[in-house]
Amino acid sequence: xxxxxxxxxxxxxxxxxxxxxxxxxxxxxxxxxxxxxxxxxxxxxxxxxxxxxxxxxxxxxxxxxxxxxxxxxxxxxxxxxxxxxxxxxxxxxxxxxxxxxxxxxxxxxxxxxxxxxxxxxxxxxxxxxxxxxxxxxxxxxxxxxxxxxxxxxxxxxxxxxxxxxxxxxxxxxxxxxxxxxxxxxxxxxxxxxxxxxxxxxxxxxxxxxxxxxxxxxxxxxxxxxxxxxxxxxxxxxxxxxxxxxxxxxxxxxxxxxxxxxxxxxxxxxxxxxxxxxxxxxxxxxxxxxxxxxxxxxxxxxxxxxxxxxxxxxxxxxxxxxxxxxxxxxxxxxxxxxxxxxxxxxxxxxxxxxxxxxxxxxxxxxxxxxxxxxxxxxxxxxxxxxxxxxxxxxxxxxxxxxxxxxxxxxxxxxxxxxxxxxxxxxxxxxxxxxxxxxx
Amino acid sequence: xxxxxxxxxxxxxxxxxxxxxxxxxxxxxxxxxxxxxxxxxxxxxxxxxxxxxxxxxxxxxxxxxxxxxxxxxxxxxxxxxxxxxxxxxxxxxxxxxxxxxxxxxxxxxxxxxxxxxxxxxxxxxxxxxxxxxxxxxxxxxxxxxxxxxxxxxxxxxxxxxxxxxxxxxxxxxxxxxxxxxxxxxxxxxxxxxxxx
Numbered sequence: 249x250x251x252x253x254x255x256x257x258x259x260x261x262x263x264x265x266x267x268x269x270x271x272x273x274x275x276x277x278x279x280x281x282x283x284x285x286x287x288x289x290x291x292x293x294x295x296x297x298x299x300x301x302x303x304x305x306x307x308x309x310x311x312x313x314x315x316x317x318x319x320x321x322x323x324x325x326x327x328x329x330x331x332x333x334x335x336x337x338x339x340x341x342x343x344x345x346x347x348x349x350x351x352x353x354x355x356x357x358x359x360x361x362x363x364x365x366x367x368x369x370x371x372x373x374x375x376x377x378x379x380x381x382x383x384x385x386x387x388x389x390x391x392x393x394x395x396x397x398x399x400x401x402x403x404x405x406x407x408x409x410x411x412x413x414x415x416x417x418x419x420x421x422x423x424x425x426x427x428x429x430x431x432x433x434x435x436x437x438x439x440x441x442x443x444x445x446x447x448x449x450x451x452x453x454x455x456x457x458x459x460x461x462x463x464x465x466x467x468x469x470x471x472x473x474x475x476x477x478x479x480x481x482x483x484x485x486x487x488x489x490x491x492x493x494x495x496x497x498x499x500x501x502x503x504x505x506x507x508x509x510x511x512x513x514x515x516x517x518x519x520x521x522x523x524x525x526x527x528x529x530x531x532x533x534x535x536x537x538x539x540x541x542x543x544x545x546x547x548x549x550x551x552x553x554x555x556x557x558x559x560x561x562x563x564x565x566x567x568x569x570x571x572x573x574x575x576x577x578x579x580x581x582x583x584x585x586x587x588x589x590x591x592x593x594x595x596x597x598x599x600x601x602x603x604x605x606x607x608x609x610x611x612x613x614x615x616x617x618x619x620x621x622x623x624x625x626x627x628x629x630x631x632x633x634x635x636x637x638x639x640x641x642x643x644x645x646x647x648x649x650x651x652x653x654x655x656x657x658x659x660x661x662x663x664x665x666x667x668x669x670x671x672x673x674x675x676x677x678x679x680x681x682x683x684x685x686x
Numbered sequence: 687x688x689x690x691x692x693x694x695x696x697x698x699x700x701x702x703x704x705x706x707x708x709x710x711x712x713x714x715x716x717x718x719x720x721x722x723x724x725x726x727x728x729x730x731x732x733x734x735x736x737x738x739x740x741x742x743x744x745x746x747x748x749x750x751x752x753x754x755x756x757x758x759x760x761x762x763x764x765x766x767x768x769x770x771x772x773x774x775x776x777x778x779x780x781x782x783x784x785x786x787x788x789x790x791x792x793x794x795x796x797x798x799x800x801x802x803x804x805x806x807x808x809x810x811x812x813x814x815x816x817x818x819x820x821x822x823x824x825x826x827x828x829x830x831x832x833x834x835x836x837x838x839x840x841x842x843x844x845x846x847x848x849x850x851x852x853x854x855x856x857x858x859x860x861x862x863x864x865x866x867x868x869x870x871x872x873x874x875x876x877x878x879x880x881x882x
Contacts, residue, residue, distance in 0.1 A: 459859050461859075504824065
């Protein structure tokens, strides 16, 4: 976390809106928010121009790296079709960047509907970067921003501008400031790691040298709760992401599957000290507030609706593990899943309308999405190993999950509609249990 | 349904063990002494068989026994105890897929363990509940605990003092067999016993 703070301090963010008809987001002019991945918008991101006394090879490299970063981030969202630079009619490194100089026909001719241009002015260690988004069909500038930064913070600038683009097109800031926590056994023990939204900059979060499982972000992103066998048994740890301060819930039996109540310093978790495995409400400092479920059998894996009024969870009360939805006020739990004999790992969408889960069919787990009212279950993964642990991106546009489709378990990302499935990272060991941060 | 089926043998066992332990529990020390005397008098092989009140005592114990001819009675008793406890550790209790119900075979294994634990009342046991890899981690961690608890309550029903029995679930985190077929999975769906 300090890493992010440092970046924030270093980026003495002089962000200037450049001239242009910049208004609030244009919404479905560009992206149909009801089916945003149905048609990808073709976008051209030529290399950024470098303005300096004498442009060195390393300056050019830097400019290429920055353009590639931006391109990669936009591609990650699933909204865009990234056009091949080889096909560009303009000399990509010298492409004009000012609206009056751009020959938009050269861009529409290669199929681009959007164009991003960049200009980098290098003054010693300081970079001034101008980034612009154009509508090539209407021949106008949609966004223009100027950033002043150090060379090490290029990625942060690209992240910010990607956020501007996606905000302009969808009205949502997107995933660019989010992170993903997950479990990896690369060291020989399962430990929790955190990477940025696109799998970059993986770093260890725990060094417990003991089985560590089930990371869960608080809704302010400041805390991660998890289960670990540090003391030889499955206890619940509630850890501050910034300073590492930690509370432990160490009752007899299991202390597992934490899920933070939205907007509160409270969480739900499965505890079995009473002799039955029930879900309890616990304070952020680890004190039991009350029992939330009370049926015989295993009740595990709580996931809160965004308003905190309902909680999806897994229960074996009818014999097989199925997903239920508990209404917190009334205390009534209704069964949500009826297809199949093994439905677990519910994850409530940030918009509140859907619940993703892993369902077993033909001996394999796959990711499904179902309406919160139990309507219209849709299978998102198929024909590729076990697909488990769905977790929504904070804007609800993407779902991270684990899969054994390539053999060992790895983390993958797809759109909320199941398209664009790709691996998030390639690190040693097996990775499971991705949890997308707020 | 399955649950109610094992109640019958359980109850009969409870009864017989009650009779057995009621008369024996206070005399454990005496019984041990008796064993020691017997062991000293007879061939050491008989000590091994005394220890192996369970029929499942490893054959190697019997083979090794002659080596200890001439050892002191304490040594023999200690070896017999070690052999008996080893059989408690070595033999796992297996479960069906997504089930914590004890099969007849599982109950037999637990009965043998209860006899040995009845004999060595100073020994405490941790029962580990494990699962195969097919379910999801969260639910398996809960299932593993139910398996360990189900083995524990059966032992308690056979007269083992619950204060001697701890349970822990490892879910699917510690498979004994890393294979991906039923042969491996059936070995991994287990309650494993560790003595202290």
